[in-house]
Amino acid sequence: MDLKELSRELLAKGDVQAVLGFRRGTGGRRRPAFIRRPEEAANLVFDAGCAQNLAGYLTRREVRRMGRVAVAAGPDTLRAILQLLAERQLKEEEILPLALDAQGQAEALPTAQAVEAHLALQAKAMPTADRELLDRLGAMDRAGRWAFWQDQFSRCMKCYACRNSCPMCYCGHCTMDCNRPQWVPEASHALGNLEYHLVRAMHLAGRCVTCGDCGRACPVGIPVHLLTFHGEEEVRRQFGQGAGTSARLDYALGTFRPDDKETFIR
């Protein structure tokens, strides 16, 4: 069914108290919007400009207070929702994902199982530019990679846009804000920047759903998403599980197998 039509119906029937989707913003951009009255549903849009992952809003307290929220979701948002369910940050009955196809047709997926089944049919491929850059970095020697990242991080001003845009960065008190003692330097000098990105990548390893919102959010164009993409690939390769595939997934680094294979510990 058409997204606007479906949203109007859900709101009119009282199945949901709000629909989270996109509406027109300034300069031809799309911006996230909460639709709370049936007649406002006509403002919803969904097209190629709606790349942002909306799942991050769902864990917020003010959004929770609205009641049950339907969310217009592309595949990345659906993956993030599954991962949030797996991490027990959302309850199935609090949300109603509306899976969208390229034509803007929406399908309500009321259970985690339905979301899993829907995603199982979708192929996930990394964008070509990201794949190429990852492979190029992998082929470099260590000094080359060091130089690459130091050059990139030299532009970082620690605005934390990458952290704030991430649906998985929901901690109420982030390690970055921990200042007794100051764990990671807050200034954006070379050491502080490296440590920040190291912590962010490590805290998202095994949890990143590779939506790439962090990279899109970066105002100075650092490919920060490659750090978490890399971690995600490592976890997939070594432990055979991927974030955002199931609502019953154990955290890869919070569990173990006695026969985990490594080659470097002596």
Place this chain on the structure above:
Amino acid sequence: MDTFEPKITAFVCNWCTYAGADLTGTSRIKYQSNVRVLRLPCTGRIDFMLLAKAFAQGADGVIVSGCHPNDCHYTSGNYHARRRWMVYRGLMDFLGIDVRRVTFSWVSAAEGARWAELVDEVTSRVRELGPYTEYQELALTGVE
């Protein structure tokens, strides 16, 4: 002072490697004095950032060591640590941090001789690699 003496920071668990290092001493086995041992309750407690902090504070090499798999005092701390290092080592390498300077190992409380061998080996390797100025210089940019 023209010969370079590396600083090695060793993060070890209380129950196996620390006791093992103790045994090295009581057995009167000599080993390189470049290592600074930091005792933690368990390898599972060793936050990955501690390794990065060691480099930032002037370490040229790092050793992380604890109980062999199946021997953990807390049953599973070292298994969790192992997974963490499997991911963290790859990430360090991806960022261009020199992973040859980080040595992960299992040394039990009975392996005093093995601890001495490990420290000697790591010390000579890091001595060859030279000081890790590349990383330590990062810290200097913070204090102007």
